[in-house]
Amino acid sequence: MVEISLRQWRVSINHHCRCLLQISLRQWRTSTYLHKCGAALLNENWAITAAHCVENVPPSDLLLRLGEHDLSSEDEPYGYQERRVQIVASHPQFDHRTFEYDLALLRFYEPVVFQPNIVPVCVPQDDTNFVGRTAYVTGWGRLYEASRGNGGRQGLSPNGLSIRRLTFELVCLDGPLPSVLQEVSVPVINNTVCETMYRSAGYIEHIPEIFICAGWRKGGFDSCEGDSGGPMVIQRPDKRWLLAGVISWGIGCAEPNQPGVYTRISEFRDWINQILQF
Incomplete structure (x- = not known):
């Protein structure tokens, strides 16, 4: 635990x-x-x-x-x-x-x-992978994951937002939903590193290039249930915002070595x- x-x-x-x-x-x-x-x-x-x-x-x-x-x-x-x-x-x-x-x-x-x-928001017009860049994620999803269905890990930082392979069929054991729009910043991670992080957490995940990973190794900041479909953006030099990803899935919310996984927009332009x- x-x-x-x-x-x-x-x-x-x-x-x-x-x-x-x-x-x-x-x-x-x-x-x-x-x-x-x-x-x-x-x-x-x-x-x-x-x-x-x-x-x-x-x-x-x-x-x-x-x-x-x-x-x-x-x-x-x-x-x-x-x-x-x-x-x-x-x-x-x-x-x-x-x-x-x-x-x-x-x-x-x-x-x-x-x-x-x-x-x-702007759609990327090249194949920049954004690894190492700071991305911003917003949403009205859950403030933290209060419990897992298996009775396992406890709730996480209330700075975490919300989805996970659950979509938005909310369950009563989860954390509260905010009324005010929330935001977190997360670093973009190489997909191979992302797979390695998940493996260290006990999960074998194949993450092809149509996905883009972002999150902190220590956890604490993430999207969570209810944030699905929302934007992950990165700022261009001209201060406009690029849609690097769309919130797709993850395991848990804001847990160590379990980054958020987003659909990579440049693959679909x-x-x-x-x-x-x-």
């Missing part, structure tokens, strides 16, 4: 664009739309998320809320916009067992209007650009 002491969680309110890239992807549940996953804006008509977030969900059950920061407050400097989903274009090779090709594009019925809190033409 690994014990990581809980530290006081902090809210990172940063208006230098990272948090402005985040979208709340919501699904209709009985009488209202509830936050399910993250997403990011590509242009005025399309957003990107993880395919496992929208698998077997009809477009009519999905709603995107853009420009939100505090899910519980209407008193914010700029208002949010909501858009219904017209088209769900999941990658045709998505495998729900391995989470390979875990990408989906969502087209809105009506274009969004860009404003200070609603801005698009041709597919993305093709879909965006519609």
Whole structure:
């Protein structure tokens, strides 16, 4: 059992664009739309998320809320916009067992209007691997993992965010969900090193180049359940943000030697650009 002491969680309110890239992807549940996953804006008509977030969900059950920061407050400097989903274009090779090709594009019925809190992210146009760079991850996922289904490891740093090979079917034993958008910074790791780290933690994982790993060897900062589909971004020299990855899977939340695994966007730019033409 690994014990990581809980530290006081902090809210990172940063208006230098990272948090402005985040979208709340919501699904209709009985009488209202509830936050399910993250997403990011590509242009005025399309957003990107993880395919496992929208698998077997009809477009009519999905709603995107853009420009939100505090899910519980209407008193914010700029208002949010909501858009219904017209088209769900999941990658045709998505495998729900391995989470390979875990990408989906969502087209809105009506274009969004860009404003200070609603801005698009850039898609990488080359094969830069970003190893050693600092990446930023945002989301409204769980603040920590309170328990595992096997009764194993205890909760982690409340600075951790949320998914893992679980998607967003929340269970009662997990940690709380924040109302305010959270952010962590994590270093990008070589995939071979990532596999070695998982092996040292007792897991044999094959992580092909369609994935990109990011996380701290000591753990403590990570995405977690409910962050799936959200953006992992890296800043360009011109201060704009590149979408390096989309939150896909992991094992546990913020545990040592168990980095987060993201879909590597540069591997899919041709597919993305093709879909965006519609």
